[in-house]
Amino acid sequence: MSLATSKAVAHAFDVEAVRAEFPGLHQEVHGSPLVYLENAATTQKPRAVIAAVERFYLRDTSNIHRGVHTLAERATATYEGARRTVARFLGAAAPEEVVFTRGTTEAINLVARSFVRPRLAPGDEVLVTWMEHHANIVPWQIVCGEAGATLRALPIDDRGVLDLDALDRALERGGERVRLVALGHISNALGTVNPVREVARRAHARGVPVLVDGAQAVPHMPVDVAALGCDFYAFSSHKVFGPSGIGVLWGRPEHLVGMPPMLGGGDMIRSVSFEGTTYADPPNRFEAGTPNIEGAAGLAAALDFLAGLDREAVRVHEEALVAHAAEELGRIPGVTLVGTAPERAAIVSFTVRGIHPHDVGTMLDGRGIAIRAGHHCAQPVMQRFGLPATARASFALYNTHGEVEALAAAVRHAQGVFGV
Amino acid sequence: MSDLRDLYQEVILDHNKSPRNFRELPAADRHAHGDNPLCGDVVTIYVGLDDDTLREVTFQGSGCAISQASASMMTDAVRGKTVAEARALVGQFRILLTEDGGPGAGLEDPAALGKLAVFSGVKDYPMRVKCATLAWHTLAAALEGRQEPVSTES
Numbered sequence: 268m269s270l271a272t273s274k275a276v277a278h279a280f281d282v283e284a285v286r287a288e289f290p291g292l293h294q295e296v297h298g299s300p301l302v303y304l305e306n307a308a309t310t311q312k313p314r315a316v317i318a319a320v321e322r323f324y325l326r327d328t329s330n331i332h333r334g335v336h337t338l339a340e341r342a343t344a345t346y347e348g349a350r351r352t353v354a355r356f357l358g359a360a361a362p363e364e365v366v367f368t369r370g371t372t373e374a375i376n377l378v379a380r381s382f383v384r385p386r387l388a389p390g391d392e393v394l395v396t397w398m399e400h401h402a403n404i405v406p407w408q409i410v411c412g413e414a415g416a417t418l419r420a421l422p423i424d425d426r427g428v429l430d431l432d433a434l435d436r437a438l439e440r441g442g443e444r445v446r447l448v449a450l451g452h453i454s455n456a457l458g459t460v461n462p463v464r465e466v467a468r469r470a471h472a473r474g475v476p477v478l479v480d481g482a483q484a485v486p487h488m489p490v491d492v493a494a495l496g497c498d499f500y501a502f503s504s505h506k507v508f509g510p511s512g513i514g515v516l517w518g519r520p521e522h523l524v525g526m527p528p529m530l531g532g533g534d535m536i537r538s539v540s541f542e543g544t545t546y547a548d549p550p551n552r553f554e555a556g557t558p559n560i561e562g563a564a565g566l567a568a569a570l571d572f573l574a575g576l577d578r579e580a581v582r583v584h585e586e587a588l589v590a591h592a593a594e595e596l597g598r599i600p601g602v603t604l605v606g607t608a609p610e611r612a613a614i615v616s617f618t619v620r621g622i623h624p625h626d627v628g629t630m631l632d633g634r635g636i637a638i639r640a641g642h643h644c645a646q647p648v649m650q651r652f653g654l655p656a657t658a659r660a661s662f663a664l665y666n667t668h669g670e671v672e673a674l675a676a677a678v679r680h681a682q683g684v685f686g687v
Numbered sequence: 688m689s690d691l692r693d694l695y696q697e698v699i700l701d702h703n704k705s706p707r708n709f710r711e712l713p714a715a716d717r718h719a720h721g722d723n724p725l726c727g728d729v730v731t732i733y734v735g736l737d738d739d740t741l742r743e744v745t746f747q748g749s750g751c752a753i754s755q756a757s758a759s760m761m762t763d764a765v766r767g768k769t770v771a772e773a774r775a776l777v778g779q780f781r782i783l784l785t786e787d788g789g790p791g792a793g794l795e796d797p798a799a800l801g802k803l804a805v806f807s808g809v810k811d812y813p814m815r816v817k818c819a820t821l822a823w824h825t826l827a828a829a830l831e832g833r834q835e836p837v838s839t840e841s
Binding site: 621622623624625626629630633640641642649655656684685686687 | 691694695700703704725726727728729749750751752753755812815818
């Protein structure tokens with residue numbers, strides 16, 4: 268990209284205009300303007316999302332699929348319309364490839380329970396990486412434990428980069444016993460962007476399917492499941508500016524069609540008698556009970572909001588924020604950045620010598636700055652770096668360079684108070 | 688702007704930076720291990736007894752300033768007390784941190800807490816109360832001779 272083009276893109280992204288769409292950002296905390304750097308945990312909501320949820324409650328409240336009255340038709344149209352929006356957003360071939368779940372965690376559990384578990388025999392293996400969130404570890408541990416199979420973690424280096432040679436070795440050594448590779452698109456603890464397309468290529472060369480935990484990626488980069496070449500892709504609405512309590516599992520139709528349901532109930536059947544039940548086709552087979560209809564409406568509004576922005580300009584803006592934060596924090600004596608992979612996004616994890624991460628978090632909160640302190644639900648990667656916890660600043664499209672400077676100033680202030 | 692001085696008082700910051708009695712006690716008569724799995728704070732308390740008196744109390748561990756200072760000040764505060772007195776102080780410290788009504792409310796003798804009163808500010812930070820009480824729960828377990836580790840989450 269030429270300098271002129273790059274400037275044009277930077278100019279095209281008006282962060283103040285974006286911030287104006289997020290009412291939650293405009294408040295004071297402990298007398299200071301809120302600086303919200305907790306976006307890897309959850310995101311603030313734009314007006315469009317709030318309005319979509321409100322519209323459902325004010326006008327369209329009804330159950331879906333079975334009613335013949337007008338409100339039921341509207342609710343069904345809202346819900347199934349959201350499925351089409353998600354399919355379009357992910358580059359899925361058809362809306363039927365999109366299963367609504369409660370979130371990323373349930374999506375991964377569904378694949379563990381209904382896709383992997385029936386295939387697992389004693390001695391089989393599931394591969395993950397050392398940098399996974401607990402949501403992409405524990406479901407595999409559960410089914411591996413039941414089947415007498417083994418969960419193997421692929422190593423990462425000191426920067427937080429996945430060792431692809433170790434993947435090759437594990438695939439070769441495991442052979443046909445490897446039933447799945449599961450990895451995060453972006454590490455929630457380190458910010459590493461994993462080469463999922465390359466992982467999928469290598470795994471597929473040996474006939475092994477790949478699940479991608481996209482919870483941290485969807486808000487930050489365009490995702491095209493066809494281009495990635497994965498078999499399953501999971502994400503949560505609330506991390507991409509939508510409501511909590513709903514998420515998505517995208518799956519290849521040839522996988523979904525063979526999967527048994529995880530939950531039984533209404534809306535997932537074709538016919539029921541006491542002699543037996545015939546299940547509905549995907550995706551309904553996996554959506555027993557009344558779903559989160561207003562959540563789907565909000566999620567669709569969030570994805571439309573994001574799609575209406577210049578995503579390349581968003582990416583450039585966020586990349587600049589992360590680089591700025593790494594530079595500002597990195598030059599403070601006593602601050603160590605954790606996770607320095609060349610391909611990183613949205614997340615800066617760090618420690619401050621002489622101040623426990625929880626004290627860093629409390630001190631920053633005193634100046635209105637929200638960050639996360641702890642193990643980030645990724646204890647193995649903390650163990651890998653020999654740390655009980657880190658402080659983590661995580662960015663979204665509405666953050667500013669002024670906020671990065673406030674973060675660095677607050678860390679210096681904490682050092683002053685603690686005398687370190 | 689909150690400067691958090693009510694939470695991070697000078698004496699707390701001092702004990703965090705230079706914890707007292709921070710060492711293993713190889714000849715301990717009692718010891719117990721405690722952890723807070725939600726935040727990773729860990730502490731081991733060692734007690735040397737002369738009959739019924741806490742002759743020496745030491746600790747080792749890692750965690751936030753509140754947990755470290757609380758453990759450090761506790762080891763100073765209970766040394767020389769009888770087991771019954773130490774247990775009573777554990778109870779008073781818990782009341783200081785967990786009961787509403789302002790500093791001193793519910794306490795039998797607020798003066799008995801002495802310097803430990805600096806922890807009264809922690810009550811306004813519910814997420815941090817377990818940081819302050821971890822060492823105290825662990826001391827109670829050591830005095831009772833309980834062998835299983837203490838956890839804030841069970």
